[in-house]
Amino acid sequence: MGKIVSIHSxxxxxxxxxxxxxxxxQVAMTGKRVGVVDTDIQSPGIHVLFGLDETSMGKTLNDFxxxxxxxxxxxxxxxxxxxxxxxxxxxRAQLAGKDLFLIPSSIRGREISRVLREGYDVxxxxxxxxxxxxxxxxxxxxxxxxPGLNExxxxxxxxxxxxxxxxxxxxxxxxxxxxxxxxxxxxDVSNLLLMVNKAVPNKYTYxxxxxxxxTAYKAPLxxxxxxxxxxxxxxxxxxxSLRYPDHDWSKELRKVAQAVMDTN
Amino acid sequence: MSQEFIRLKNSFLFKGxxxxxxxxxxxxxxxxxxxxxxxxxxxGEDGDALYIIDQGSVKIVTVDKEGGELxxxxxGPGEAIGEMSLFDKEPRSAGVIALEETHAxxxxxxxxxxxxxxxxxLALNFIRSFSARLRFSSTYIQKAIEWSKKIAEGDYSFMExxxxxxxxxxxxxxDDDKAGQLLSAFFNMVKGVRxxxxxxxxxxxxxxxxxxxxxRRQEFEELTSTDFxxxxxxxxxxxxxxRSDKK
Numbered sequence: 085m086g087k088i089v090s091i092h093s094x095x096x097x098x099x100x101x102x103x104x105x106x107x108x109x110q111v112a113m114t115g116k117r118v119g120v121v122d123t124d125i126q127s128p129g130i131h132v133l134f135g136l137d138e139t140s141m142g143k144t145l146n147d148f149x150x151x152x153x154x155x156x157x158x159x160x161x162x163x164x165x166x167x168x169x170x171x172x173x174x175x176r177a178q179l180a181g182k183d184l185f186l187i188p189s190s191i192r193g194r195e196i197s198r199v200l201r202e203g204y205d206v207x208x209x210x211x212x213x214x215x216x217x218x219x220x221x222x223x224x225x226x227x228x229x230x231p232g233l234n235e236x237x238x239x240x241x242x243x244x245x246x247x248x249x250x251x252x253x254x255x256x257x258x259x260x261x262x263x264x265x266x267x268x269x270x271x272d273v274s275n276l277l278l279m280v281n282k283a284v285p286n287k288y289t290y291x292x293x294x295x296x297x298x299t300a301y302k303a304p305l306x307x308x309x310x311x312x313x314x315x316x317x318x319x320x321x322x323x324x325s326l327r328y329p330d331h332d333w334s335k336e337l338r339k340v341a342q343a344v345m346d347t348n
Numbered sequence: 349m350s351q352e353f354i355r356l357k358n359s360f361l362f363k364g365x366x367x368x369x370x371x372x373x374x375x376x377x378x379x380x381x382x383x384x385x386x387x388x389x390x391x392g393e394d395g396d397a398l399y400i401i402d403q404g405s406v407k408i409v410t411v412d413k414e415g416g417e418l419x420x421x422x423x424g425p426g427e428a429i430g431e432m433s434l435f436d437k438e439p440r441s442a443g444v445i446a447l448e449e450t451h452a453x454x455x456x457x458x459x460x461x462x463x464x465x466x467x468x469x470l471a472l473n474f475i476r477s478f479s480a481r482l483r484f485s486s487t488y489i490q491k492a493i494e495w496s497k498k499i500a501e502g503d504y505s506f507m508e509x510x511x512x513x514x515x516x517x518x519x520x521x522x523d524d525d526k527a528g529q530l531l532s533a534f535f536n537m538v539k540g541v542r543x544x545x546x547x548x549x550x551x552x553x554x555x556x557x558x559x560x561x562x563x564r565r566q567e568f569e570e571l572t573s574t575d576f577x578x579x580x581x582x583x584x585x586x587x588x589x590x591r592s593d594k595k
Contacts, residue, residue, distance in 0.1 A: 085591060207583075210583075210587065214587075214591070233571055235576055235580075238571075238576075238577070238580055239580060239584075242580055242581070242583070242584035242587075243584055243587050243588075255557070255558045258557045258558065258559055259558075259559055259560060259563065259564065262559045262564045263564055263567045263568055263571070266564065266568045267568065267571060267572070270568075270572060270581070271580075271581060271584055272584070272585070272588070296556065296557045297557065300557050300559060
C-alpha cells in the first residue's frame with residue numbers, strides 16, 4: 085500500500101510547492117511510482133514546475149471533485165512528456181521515463197471561485213486519493229496543501245502517513261508550526277517530519293537550530309535549506325534539485341527526500 | 349649644563365646634535381610661560397616660531413563643522429610644536445592652548461636661519477631627522493592600508509601579532525611620536541569594529557524559538573472543539589483502519 089505524504093506549512097511563502105515538486109521528483113528518480121496532488125485549490129502553482137500551463141491542461145482535480153470525471157483521468161504522466169523540455173527545463177527532462185503523475189488543480193478563475201464559494205466534499209477528495217494509490221499503483225502520493233488549517237487541509241493531515249511541516253526560521257512560523265504539530269498529534273499522524281526553508285546562510289548555528297526545533301516539537305528536523313538567489317532566479321520553471329544537484333539547497337533537499345523514504 | 353640645554357638635547361627634534369651646536373641653539377631660544385587657557389598659537393595666524401615644551405601640557409585644537417572645538421592631540425614635555433613653520437611661513441593649521449601653566453622654549457625662524465648659516469651640520473641633522481620621520485610615516489601608512497584591506501575582509505589576525513610584539517617597530521604605546529598615536533587610534537578603532545561584529549554575530553546565533561504556550565493551547569482548543577473536527581477525527585481513524593486492513 086502506497087504512502088500518503090502531506091507537505092504543509094502554517095503560513096504561505098515557505099516554498100511549499102517548490103519543495104513538494106522537488107521531493108516528488110527526487111523520489112521518482114529512485115524508481116518509485118509517485119503521484120503529486122495539488123490541493124492548494126485556492127492558489128494552485130505546482131503545475132508550472134512540471135511544465136503544465138492553461139493550454140496543455142485538460143481536466144483537473146476540480147472536475148473530479150464536482151463529479152465530472154474519474155480521478156485517474158486527471159493524472160498527467162510527467163515522465164511521458166518531460167524529455168520534450170530538454171532545453172528550457174533540463175532538470176525536469178531527467179524525469180523522462182520515470183513514473184511521476186501530477187494531479188493539477190484548475191487555474192481557471194471561474195473554477196477557483198466555485199471552490200471558494202461552494203467548497204467541496206472532502207470525503208470525495210479522500211476517496212480520490214485512495215483510488216489513485218490503488219489504480220496507478222503508487223508507492224508515494226505527495227499532497228501539496230493550502231497553507232493554514234482549514235477543513236480541507238485538516239483532512240489531508242488526518243489521512244497522511246507522513247506529514248512534512250515546512251517552516252522558516254522566524255517566530256511567527258515557530259508559533260504556527262507548534263499548533264499544527266499539536267493538531268497532527270491529536271489526529272494520530274504517525275510520522276511527523278520537519279524541514280526549515282529559506283534559512284539565511286551563515287546566520288544560524290545549524291546544531292543550535294536543530295536542537296531547539298526538535299526539543300520544541302519532538303519531531304526530527306530533516307533538513308535546513310538555505311535562502312537562495314539562484315532558487316529565486318529559477319522562477320519556478322524547472323525542478324531545481326535536478327538541474328543544480330550540487331547546490332546547497334539541493335543537497336539538503338535530498339536529505340529530506342531520504343528521510344521520507346526511510347520512514348516506515 | 350642649563351635646563352634649556354638638557355631639554356633640547358632630549359627633544360625628538362634636536363637629539364643627536366653635537367653639544368657645541370646645542371649650546372649655540374640655547375642662545376637663540378627664549379623661555380616663555382603660558383597660563384592655563386592661554387594660546388601659544390592660533391589657527392590661521394602666520395607661523396614664525398616653534399615651541400619645545402619644557403614643563404606643563406597643551407592641547408592642539410581645530411574647529412569642527414558646527415564651529416565647536418575639536419581636540420586633535422595633547423602634547424607634553426619634550427615635544428615640539430610648529431616645527432614646520434621654521435621652514436615655511438604657512439598659516440597655522442591648528443591652534444595650541446595651554447592646559448595648565450606651561451613653560452616652553454620658543455625658537456623664532458629668523459634666529460634659526462641665522463644659526464643654520466653658521467652651522468651647516470645643523471641643517472644636515474634636520475634633513476636626516478625629517479627624512480627619518482617621513483620614512484617612518486610612510487611605513488605606517490603602508491601598514492595601515494594593508495590592515496584596512498584585512499579588516500574589510502574580516503581578518504583580524506594582525507591584531508594578535510601586534511599584541512605579541514611581532515610587528516617589530518610598531519609600538520603604539522609610545523606617546524612621543526604622532527605616528528604611534530595614529531596607530532593607537534587605528535587599533536582602538538579595529539577593536540571597536542571587531543567587538544561590534546562579534547556582538548552582532550552573537551545576536552543572530554542565539555536566535556531563540558519563542559512559542560507563546562497560552563496562545564498555542566487556545567488556538568488548538570478553538571480548532572478541535574468543532575463538530576467538524578470530531579467527525580474528521582473519527583473518519584480518519586476509520587480510513588486508517590480500512591487501509592491497514594488492506595495491507
